[in-house]
Amino acid sequence: MSVTEERVSLPAPAYDLNRAWQLHPQVALRDESFGALAYHYGTRRLLFLKSRTLVGLVSALEEFDSANAAIDALIDEPERPQYRRALARLAGSEVISER
Amino acid sequence: MSVDMLPLKERFTHGLDAPICLTWELTYACNLACVHCLSSSGRRDPMELTSAEACTVVDELAAMKVFYVNIGGGEPMMRPDFFDLVGYAVDQKVGVKFSTNGTRLTAEAARRLASMDYVDVQVSIDGALASTNDAVRGEGSFAAARQAMDNLASAGFGQFKISVVVTRENVTQLDRFTEIADTYGAQLRLTRFRPSGRGVDSWEALHPTGAQQRMLYRWLLDRPDVLTGDSFFHLSALGQPLDGLNLCGAGRVVCLIDPVGDVYACPFVIDDEFLAGNVRDAGGFAHVWRQSDLFRSLREPQSAGACASCGSYDACQGGCMAAKFFTGLPLDGPDPECVYGHGETALAALPEGAPRQTAIGHSKVDRSGRPLPVPTPVRFRSTASV
Numbered sequence A: 001m002s003v004t005e006e007r008v009s010l011p012a013p014a015y016d017l018n019r020a021w022q023l024h025p026q027v028a029l030r031d032e033s034f035g036a037l038a039y040h041y042g043t044r045r046l047l048f049l050k051s052r053t054l055v056g057l058v059s060a061l062e063e064f065d066s067a068n069a070a071i072d073a074l075i076d077e078p079e080r081p082q083y084r085r086a087l088a089r090l091a092g093s094e095v096i097s098e099r
Numbered sequence B: 001m002s003v004d005m006l007p008l009k010e011r012f013t014h015g016l017d018a019p020i021c022l023t024w025e026l027t028y029a030c031n032l033a034c035v036h037c038l039s040s041s042g043r044r045d046p047m048e049l050t051s052a053e054a055c056t057v058v059d060e061l062a063a064m065k066v067f068y069v070n071i072g073g074g075e076p077m078m079r080p081d082f083f084d085l086v087g088y089a090v091d092q093k094v095g096v097k098f099s100t101n102g103t104r105l106t107a108e109a110a111r112r113l114a115s116m117d118y119v120d121v122q123v124s125i126d127g128a129l130a131s132t133n134d135a136v137r138g139e140g141s142f143a144a145a146r147q148a149m150d151n152l153a154s155a156g157f158g159q160f161k162i163s164v165v166v167t168r169e170n171v172t173q174l175d176r177f178t179e180i181a182d183t184y185g186a187q188l189r190l191t192r193f194r195p196s197g198r199g200v201d202s203w204e205a206l207h208p209t210g211a212q213q214r215m216l217y218r219w220l221l222d223r224p225d226v227l228t229g230d231s232f233f234h235l236s237a238l239g240q241p242l243d244g245l246n247l248c249g250a251g252r253v254v255c256l257i258d259p260v261g262d263v264y265a266c267p268f269v270i271d272d273e274f275l276a277g278n279v280r281d282a283g284g285f286a287h288v289w290r291q292s293d294l295f296r297s298l299r300e301p302q303s304a305g306a307c308a309s310c311g312s313y314d315a316c317q318g319g320c321m322a323a324k325f326f327t328g329l330p331l332d333g334p335d336p337e338c339v340y341g342h343g344e345t346a347l348a349a350l351p352e353g354a355p356r357q358t359a360i361g362h363s364k365v366d367r368s369g370r371p372l373p374v375p376t377p378v379r380f381r382s383t384a385s386v
Helices: A052-063 A067-074 A077-092 B008-013 B051-063 B082-091 B107-114 B130-137 B141-154 B171-184 B199-206 B210-222 B233-238 B284-291 B293-298 B321-327 B342-348
Strands: A021-023 A027-032 A035-040 A045-049 A096-098 B021-025 B068-072 B095-100 B119-124 B161-166 B187-192 B254-257 B262-264 B275-278
Touching (some): A077 A096, B051 B082, B107 B141, B171 B187, B199 B321, B210 B233, B262 B284, B275 B284, B284 B293
Parallel strands (some): B021 B254, B068 B095, B161 B187
Antiparallel strands (some): A027 A035, A035 A045, B254 B262, B262 B275
């Protein structure tokens, strides 16, 4: 039985981490033990945020002037590159959007 | 460990706080009598949830952040409060994907659906030709479904889905289904024929042969844009896994609420053995999902049983619980359609008459209580009323 009819989206196009981002207005998050489920009511896509840290980062984006500022404030330096890549994927899937 | 390399599949097998994919059958009433109906639908059940009770279920789903429900039946549009319930759900941000045979999807109904956000429609056909379809779904049902698709297109509904249960007869028409979908800009959705409900009686004659399953597997691999509801994961044992999670989600990420409020582990096993509770019980649906003994046991590690020594077990996980259950096979054995033939061997070893008949059914009956023959011709209602 279907867990998700939705397709995994393609890699994100280049996007600017120095701009201000937010959780996409049409996306709802549901906390789960592994992180969160994200559902996009527009694209009807269901995606998985696979760590609590990533959920915290995504939720906090709107409080920072740029995605990079949020990463710098919330993520330890050695882990920042992987969170930049994670945000790029989420931007490509429209889980986060520029504001 | 990288952020996205956590063993998510393992998390899913232990269950989620709320289902991802919830099927809600609104009524057992149906004006068709398809030979493979997994819920043996036909007659409305007098104990079906009232409008108020159904709205309470929606409230609960909204509180649990169930993002959408898959509504089916029976024919869900036969409920007089169908549009009220759909409207109530989408207002609470519980999106609705509903399956219909199309007979009630008039031009007016299509316009109404087109005006609603968060509603997806799946129109069912089981043949790309009227003759193939009507042999399964009843005379006139293909024309009715095509009319419904025309109505959706004329109303500017946008992309709807065409849902097909793959059978031995229609598996040769896959490209034709694609052509029909393309004419509407619709998405094709193929799902597995399960021996559930009336499908217990028709499965042996209608389920695809082994050669057809291998052909279907290759066809699906070439067409990742065709939706499958993850239903062919038993075919992943052939090699490259099909798109999706490739696991049985019963009671872990999936469940069914039936028209009388009973909660089953999976939409394809309406049988007491897989009944976890009822939404009318104290604690409602959330309590059943989180606390029922059945669902908790399904979230425990499952035995690979007779499949433990097979190198493909990780790929297919032993296949579909419902398919095993209703063909009389043990749940920790091979799927009856195991691509390596282990299911056929196990079926051949069963005693005569082993396939299960579920006690729960709502097929139409004659005056003396005998089931009416299926499929029966569609009886159309006036298009003036919706």
